[in-house]
Each structure stands twice: as structure tokens, then as C-alpha cells.
Amino acid sequence: MVRKILAYGHTLLRQKCRDVEPEYPQLERLIGDMWETMRRANGCGLAAPQIGEPLKLFVIDSRSTYEQMDPDDHREYFDPDDRGIEQTFINARIVDRSDEVWEDEEGCLSIPGLSQPVKRSWSVTVEYLDTDLRKQIGTFRGTTARMIQHEYDHTEGILYPDYLSPLRKKLLAAKLKKILKGQIEVSYPMKFV
Secondary structure, eight states, X not given: OOOOXXXXXXXXXXXXOBOOOTTOTTHHHHHHHHHHHHHHTTOSEEEGGGGTOOBSEEEEEOHHHHHHSOGGGHHHHSOTTOOOOEXXXXXXXXXXXXXXXXXXXXXXXXXXXXXXXXXXXXXXXXEEEOTTOOEEEEEEEHHHHXXXXXXXXXXXXXXXXXXXXXHHHHHHHHHHHHHHTTOSOOSSOEEOO
């Protein structure tokens, strides 16, 4: 089922999320709803708080990004062995970040119509549970790592504009106000403040 995505300004987007407990009711359905909602919105990642569930849970699809990208750009955005992932992360914890950082444009389904350059670590190591609630650990790089960091931030109550300089934030202020007031058009269901 496609769910409404919470728009910038909703208080739930600023909450630190709680762990998903093993007995969480209908977890499989929630995860399915997240994938369906993300795809309906033409996104590459979605965190549970964006659909009103304050849980440490997010989904990532960097495979579609890889497949839609010009092959000449693969080397810049992905490691040579990386073709992207389609993966669910439950109770994720970033345990290591590379010192190497890179800057690239980021957008967010909760902040539609805007994107800004954001610096992120090139690689991250993440401990998480898979959909069978088995513990996993993996190191991810490039675009995949960027997506993970972005969605992980959602579970910590952080949004990408938090990383921008005061000047960039000031330049975005009028556009963010329009989102706050619901004065924008989007192609997917949203819930405004």
C-alpha cells in the first residue's frame, strides 16, 4: 500500500527513532509498503519516519540509479565491483566512516523539488538486521554509501539541510516555507504540517 510521505516541518522527522523489536506486528507488510511508497514517488531510499513510523528502518535502491546512469559515470559514483543494491536495513548502526569524503547533490522525498550539494563519507560500515532479522555487517561505498547515510540520518532525526552552510540555508528558506505551508505540487501522496 502506498503511504503518504511526511513533508518537511513535520515533528516526527526530527525524532530519534526506536529499534524495531522482533515481535513488531506486521513488519513484513510495513517493509512492503515502504518499497511501494518509495517506488511510487520515484525515490531511491525511504526511511520509516518519513511515513509516520518512528522506527530504525529504511530501504535503499541504488541498483536503479546504477542502471539508469551513463556507463561513463559509473567509475565516479560506484566502486568497480558495485552494481548497486536493493536492500532493507533494520536497526542499522553506522560503525565506521571513511575519512575520504565527496560532495554530490542530494534531494529528499520529504523536501520535494529541492536538492543541494552535501558532503558525505565515501564509504561506511553498517551493522544491521536483514528482513529475516539476522545480524549483518557490510561496507558500502560511493552512491550506495551516500544513500545509506541519508536514510540513516532520518532515523536519527537529521535532514540533509542540516549539513548546509548558513548562507545556503538562508537561500533555501523561502522554498522550505512553501513546503511547510503545503504550497507545492508533488506527484506522490504527501502529508503536510
